[in-house]
Amino acid sequence: MAVRPDDELRGALARSLEIDLLLGVRTAPLSFNPRLPAPVGRRSRPAAPPAARSASGVPPAAAPIDVGSILAPPTPLAPEELAARKEALRALDEGQVKGCTKCKLCQTRTKTVFGQGNPRARIVFVGEAPGHDEDIQGLAFVGRAGQLLTKMIEAMGLTRDEVFICNILKCRPPNNRDPAPDEISACWPYLDEQLRIIHPQVIVALGRPAAQTLLRTTESIGRLRGQWHDYHIGGPAGADAPIPLMPTYHPAYLLRNPPDKGKAWSDLKQVMQKLGLKMPASK
Numbered sequence: 001m002a003v004r005p006d007d008e009l010r011g012a013l014a015r016s017l018e019i020d021l022l023l024g025v026r027t028a029p030l031s032f033n034p035r036l037p038a039p040v041g042r043r044s045r046p047a048a049p050p051a052a053r054s055a056s057g058v059p060p061a062a063a064p065i066d067v068g069s070i071l072a073p074p075t076p077l078a079p080e081e082l083a084a085r086k087e088a089l090r091a092l093d094e095g096q097v098k099g100c101t102k103c104k105l106c107q108t109r110t111k112t113v114f115g116q117g118n119p120r121a122r123i124v125f126v127g128e129a130p131g132h133d134e135d136i137q138g139l140a141f142v143g144r145a146g147q148l149l150t151k152m153i154e155a156m157g158l159t160r161d162e163v164f165i166c167n168i169l170k171c172r173p174p175n176n177r178d179p180a181p182d183e184i185s186a187c188w189p190y191l192d193e194q195l196r197i198i199h200p201q202v203i204v205a206l207g208r209p210a211a212q213t214l215l216r217t218t219e220s221i222g223r224l225r226g227q228w229h230d231y232h233i234g235g236p237a238g239a240d241a242p243i244p245l246m247p248t249y250h251p252a253y254l255l256r257n258p259p260d261k262g263k264a265w266s267d268l269k270q271v272m273q274k275l276g277l278k279m280p281a282s283k
């Protein structure tokens with residue numbers, strides 16, 4: 001049966017409302033083009049490439065998801081293994097990061113921001129660097145962007161205590177500028193060690209600097225997001241099996257660009273499917 005334009009409009013608005021409810025913030029109204037072939041109920045159609053999806057202007061929440069194999073939950077850690085992981089993270093933070101002077105950011109920081117969360121997290125979220133609130137409190141993602149990240153995590157059916165959240169840099173760049181290459185080089189080993197200790201099943205890179213740094217590429221976030229990549233602990237020659245990595249938009253970007261929340265939600269749904277997490281019911 002032919003899909004009428006008003007049916008498409010209702011479908012697009014329903015998806016927008018679903019994303020609003022799941023991510024907990026209001027989106028700008030969707031731009032709607034009745035000629036776009038994106039009606040409700042086409043979740044089995046093969047995924048379009050990112051460029052094609054971003055050109056549509058319609059949140060791709062209804063786009064089908066190619067996740068490859070689903071990762072089963074890891075076997076529970078023995079209490080002594082969990083304690084060893086906690087101790088390894090504590091030692092890295094207390095023994096190295098807190099007193100670090102390897103780059104110039106040590107001169108302007110208030111507190112280092114190691115990151116926080118579950119040492120046996122299945123997902124590690126990685127942003128680029130602490131902001132003003134994080135620098136004051138010494139905690140990752142506690143400002144407005146952090147509140148949105150909390151909503152995104154909760155929309156996935158998880159809590160912040162179940163995941164691990166950190167940044168590429170452990171100190172705030174002045175005026176929240178992008179991390180400089182020498183700062184990334186100096187701080188990189190800390191993040192790599194965090195990932196080696198936690199060894200999550202999936203990494204979510206939040207925003208361009210995080211995605212480009214983790215994947216050692218200059219590709220735009222618009223082209224990187226929505227597709228699975230590999231992160232190699234210790235670099236491409238590392239001995240460990242690569243960890244699947246999903247780039248998506250940074251929550252701070254989403255606060256400035258609400259219409260792209262649908263794309264971020266689509267990326268997070270891919271993560272949920274890969275981990276076999278229960279998908280929220282469609283509204």
Ligand code: SF4
Nearest residue numbers: 100103170171186187
């Ligand atoms: S940003 Fe990283 S490398 Fe630079 S001083 Fe802080 S902890 Fe050390």
